[in-house]
Amino acid sequence: MSFLTISHLEKSFGVTRVVKDFNLDVEKGEFISLLGPSGCGKTTVLRMVAGFESPSAGNITIEGREVSSLKPNQRNIGMVFQAYALFPNLTVAQNVGFGLRVKGVPAREIAARVEEMLALIGLPELGDRYPFQLSGGQQQRVALARALAPKPQVLLLDEPLSALDAKVRVSLRNEIRAIQRELGITTIFVTHDQEEALSMSDRIVVMHQGVAEQVGSPFEIYNAPATRFVAGFVGTLNTLDAQVLDPATGRVKLGENELTLGRAVPPGEATLGLRPEMLRLGAHPGEAALTGTITELDFLGSVIRLRIDLGGQKLAVDLFNTTRQAPPKVGETVSLALNPADALVIGA
Amino acid sequence: MTRAASWAILLLGITYFVLPLLGMVEFSLSMRRGEYSFDAYAAVLADPQFRQTFSYSVVMALLTIVFGILLVVPTAFWVRLKLPRLRPVVEFVTLLPLVIPAIVTVFGYIRLYNTSSWLPLTGTIFGTNLLLMFGYAMLSLPYMYRAVDTGLRTIDVATLTEAAQSLGAGWVTIIVKLILPNVLVAVLSGSFVTFAIVMGEFTMAALLNRPAFGPYLQLMGANKAYEPFALATIAFIITWACMGLIQLVTRFTKHDKAGR
Numbered sequence: 001m002s003f004l005t006i007s008h009l010e011k012s013f014g015v016t017r018v019v020k021d022f023n024l025d026v027e028k029g030e031f032i033s034l035l036g037p038s039g040c041g042k043t044t045v046l047r048m049v050a051g052f053e054s055p056s057a058g059n060i061t062i063e064g065r066e067v068s069s070l071k072p073n074q075r076n077i078g079m080v081f082q083a084y085a086l087f088p089n090l091t092v093a094q095n096v097g098f099g100l101r102v103k104g105v106p107a108r109e110i111a112a113r114v115e116e117m118l119a120l121i122g123l124p125e126l127g128d129r130y131p132f133q134l135s136g137g138q139q140q141r142v143a144l145a146r147a148l149a150p151k152p153q154v155l156l157l158d159e160p161l162s163a164l165d166a167k168v169r170v171s172l173r174n175e176i177r178a179i180q181r182e183l184g185i186t187t188i189f190v191t192h193d194q195e196e197a198l199s200m201s202d203r204i205v206v207m208h209q210g211v212a213e214q215v216g217s218p219f220e221i222y223n224a225p226a227t228r229f230v231a232g233f234v235g236t237l238n239t240l241d242a243q244v245l246d247p248a249t250g251r252v253k254l255g256e257n258e259l260t261l262g263r264a265v266p267p268g269e270a271t272l273g274l275r276p277e278m279l280r281l282g283a284h285p286g287e288a289a290l291t292g293t294i295t296e297l298d299f300l301g302s303v304i305r306l307r308i309d310l311g312g313q314k315l316a317v318d319l320f321n322t323t324r325q326a327p328p329k330v331g332e333t334v335s336l337a338l339n340p341a342d343a344l345v346i347g348a
Numbered sequence: 349m350t351r352a353a354s355w356a357i358l359l360l361g362i363t364y365f366v367l368p369l370l371g372m373v374e375f376s377l378s379m380r381r382g383e384y385s386f387d388a389y390a391a392v393l394a395d396p397q398f399r400q401t402f403s404y405s406v407v408m409a410l411l412t413i414v415f416g417i418l419l420v421v422p423t424a425f426w427v428r429l430k431l432p433r434l435r436p437v438v439e440f441v442t443l444l445p446l447v448i449p450a451i452v453t454v455f456g457y458i459r460l461y462n463t464s465s466w467l468p469l470t471g472t473i474f475g476t477n478l479l480l481m482f483g484y485a486m487l488s489l490p491y492m493y494r495a496v497d498t499g500l501r502t503i504d505v506a507t508l509t510e511a512a513q514s515l516g517a518g519w520v521t522i523i524v525k526l527i528l529p530n531v532l533v534a535v536l537s538g539s540f541v542t543f544a545i546v547m548g549e550f551t552m553a554a555l556l557n558r559p560a561f562g563p564y565l566q567l568m569g570a571n572k573a574y575e576p577f578a579l580a581t582i583a584f585i586i587t588w589a590c591m592g593l594i595q596l597v598t599r600f601t602k603h604d605k606a607g608r
Contacts, residue, residue, distance in 0.1 A: 052510055072513040083504060085511035089529040099515035143511075150515060 001064060003028035003186055004049075004154060009058035011044050011210075018044050020210040022058070029184040031177065033197035036207035037233065042190045045207075046156050049188065051075050062153055073102075078147030082159040084139040086131035092142050093118070093127035099150035117145035120179060137168040144176065148183065155180070157189040161196060173200055194234050198222065206230045228346045231273045238274040238315045239346065250340070255311020257290045261340045273344035276305065276318040281328065284337035291335050294328055308336070369584070376577035388574035392582070395575075397564060405553075405561035408477070409546035412484040413539045416492045417528075419485065421535065424496045425527050428505050442493040445486050450551040453483060458555070476556050483552045488545050492538035499534025500527070533598050540590035547586065 002025035011019040019041040026032050034042035047053040049060055051072035060068045067075050078099075086095050096117050097110040105113075118124045121141040131139055140160055147155060157176070161169045177200045180187050191197050197204050198218040206214045206221060206229070214226040225231035232239065242252035242259075250261030252270060283289055292315060296307035304327050306317045317336065319327070328334060379387040392398050427438050445453070457479055461469035469475035485492075505527070512522045528535065553560035565583070569576040 050510075050514060052513075072510070073516045073518060075514075076516075077514060079511070079514040081507050081511060083507050085504065085507040087508060087512070087526055087530075088503065089526070098512070098517075102516040102521060146511075146515070156514075 002026055003030075003063060004188075005059075005061045006045070006049070007059045007061075009045065009048060009060065010056045011041070011048060011053060012056045017056075018210050019048070019055075022210075022212055024205060024212065024215065026186055026188070028186055031180055031187045031189065031200060031202045033189045033191055033201040033204045034207055035191055035194060035197040035204050035234070037192060040207040041210040042192075042205075042207045043158060046158055046188060046190045049154070050077055050079050050156055076150070076152050077154045077156060078150065078152035079156040079158065080140070080143045080147050080160045082162050084131070084136070084143050084163070086139055086143055086146070088131055090130075091127065092123070092129050092131070092134070095131070095142055096127075096145045096149050098146060103150060113149055117149050120148075120182075121145045121175075135168075136164050137172055140164065140172060141175070144179065148179075148185070153186065155185050155187045157187065159190055159192070161191070161193070169196075176200070198234070204234075206233060208233070225273070225344065225346075228271070231344060231346050236276050236316060237344075238276065240272045240274065240310070240313050240315065242270045242272050244268055244270050250345075254290065255313055257310065259288045259290070259338070259340060259343070261343055261345070265345050271346045273346045274315065274338065275342070276316040278338060278342040279315070279317045280337045281317070281319065281334055282337060283335055287337040288340050289335050289337055291333065294330050294332050294334060297327060297330050299327070308334070372577050373581050376574060376581050379574040388578035389582070392568075392575050392578050397559075398579075401559050401561045401564035404559050405547050408481060408484060408560065409543045411481050412488065412546050413542050415481060416485050416488055416538070416542055417535055420489070420492045420496050420538070421528060421531070422523055424493060424500055425505065425523060428497070428500050429509060439493070439497075442489045446490050450483070450487060450549070451555070453486065454552045454555045457483060470556070476558060480552055480556050480558050480560075483556075484542070484546045484549060487549065487552075488538070488542035491541040491545070495534045495538035495541070496531055499531030503527075503530050533594070536597050537594050540594055543590055544587050548583065 004024075004026040006022060006024040006026075009019055009022040010017065018039075022041075022045055024032070034045060036042045044053060048055050048068075051067070051070060051074075055068055058068070059066060062075075062077075086092075087098065090098065093114050097114045100110045100113060114127065115124070118127055121144060123138060123141055123145075126134065126138065126142075131142070134142065140163075143160070160176070161173055164172060173196055189197070189200065198221070201218055203215060203217055204221050205212050208227075208229045214221060214230045216224075216226075221230065221234050225234060225237075228239075231237050240254055242254050244265055244267050245251045245253055245258070246260075247265055247267040250263045250265045252259050252261065252265065252272065254272070279290075280287075290310060292308040292310040294306050295309050295314075298305040298307075299321075302321055304319045304321050306319065306328065308315045308317055315336075321327075374384075376388050377384040377386065379385060379391075423438070427435055431438075458470060459465075461467055461475070461479055463471040469479045508526055508530075509522055512526055517525075547561055548565070549560065550562035550566055554563045554566070565576065565579055568579055
């Protein structure tokens with residue numbers, strides 16, 4: 001049996017169903033991300049696990065114990081919020097020790113645990129400060145320590161990095177993951193940022209319109225998206241309409257170009273998905289070749305993104321920036337190489 | 349507008365407000381012919397009725413403040429957290445004491461709670477005092493509720509509550525340890541206004557026949573020359589001391605920049 005099980009979870013606000021038949025099994029110590037656009041229901045799922053929303057249907061069990069009917073303060077779940085939610089009238093140490101004080105833990109044990117938590121988040125000297133005296137990153141670290149101090153069974157992170165600037169976000173996500181691994185705490189992380197989800201998670205649940213579209217490892221989600229939505233939402237994807245010439249061998253026509261995928265595809269029209277980094281400039285032996293004209297060029301630092309017109313269909317291609325080779329020019333006709341195995345045939 | 353004109357308007361404003369006060373203080377010091385003295389103040393302070401009514405009103409004010417806090421803080425918190433749609437209704441209800449004269453309210457009280465009613469509060473001194481305290485709390489409701497609600501607006505009530513709940517806290521802990529300390533300045537503002545209202549209130553105390561400071565002020569005003577002005581000066585000093593205390597509390601609240 002899984003550590004945390006969510007079965008057939010539903011949530012409706014009035015006539016609007018925001019979560020539809022959501023199922024998820026989470027193993028102990030696993031880091032799961034709920035990824036999706038705004039309004040997809042990911043936060044609602046998290047809030048139902050926390051107990052802040054009541055499910056319209058379905059069950060949530062932790063270590064075999066049904067918790068759906070328990071109040072939030074009875075669930076032993078730690079939560080970190082986007083807006084930090086530190087108690088303004090308490091110092092950092094008092095914030096971290098709050099959950100333990102509520103539980104009636106002796107003062108000496110609280111002091112020791114607070115010290116341990118502040119050392120864990122790398123802020124051992126800031127115990128006497130008030131929240132307003134801390135930076136955003138420091139406040140979120142304290143919020144994490146506060147959530148972890150009472151040793152919760154499950155840690156819920158509700159877009160904890162969204163309010164931080166880009167550099168702090170990257171460093172803090174690494175810290176959160178390291179702390180999570182060190183403590184081995186089962187964690188559910190809500191984010192709309194695919195990079196965060198891909199870099200931090202053991203598994204990702206991609207949500208769309210209240211439904212879990214795909215559950216899988218970051219590698220699976222990125223390289224083998226199960227639905228058109230997942231393919232389009234995670235990473236950048238070129239979607240190209242193709243005409244199937246031979247369903248058995250997967251020979252398709254893309255504008256003026258023909259391509260053999262080497263696997264069977266449904267007859268008629270097909271939609272192909274090509275990641276920008278899967279395409280290379282020039283001809284390469286053993287790979288399929290496409291020809292197009294460069295219409296735009298964006299210099300992004302480590303990457304140069306080209307927009308290529310492929311017989312009326314637009315295609316993005318990413319090249320690594322290198323000083324040894326000058327970038328191509330807009331208006332130039334180029335040939336592109338593609339390993340047919342990298343092309344995704346996108347379903348509904 | 350020139351700098352000189354601004355100063356002129358400011359001075360005019362200050363004169364408008366301060367001159368009557370100076371006149372009042374000056375008159376209160378003029379009891380002894382030909383020289384200034386504190387005779388009027390001494391006469392007032394030596395009057396046992398002053399001490400009795402003043403201490404009665406202070407006690408009533410403190411009880412009203414406690415009752416007001418117990419009533420208003422959880423109500424405003426709950427309305428913000430769970431019933432935001434009812435906010436306009438609750439605000440309207442709290443404003444009613446401003447448009448319903450105290451005399452109407454107190455006659456309503458007397459009709460409802462007289463000795464032949466189902467709850468004869470006016471039958472005992474304790475019951476009448478209780479009724480008067482409820483009346484005072486109602487009179488101060490517009491100020492107390494507004495102050496607390498404004499204080500709650502400066503903190504993220506919903507998220508702080510959820511954070512506390514996720515850490516195992518119940519409602520009492522949340523209100524007493526988190527919400528109240530974070531709106532303390534607002535609560536104190538409302539409390540000092542309540543204090544000032546209770547100290548000067550006449551209608552309810554007079555019609556319920558309780559020995560409060562307001563009726564005493566009226567009695568003195570009707571029968572003495574200098575003492576009422578000494579009393580008015582004392583009342584002003586108390587009010588200003590309350591204002592000063594609000595400022596002091598605001599300044600010394602360490603966490604006042606947080607949670608915005």
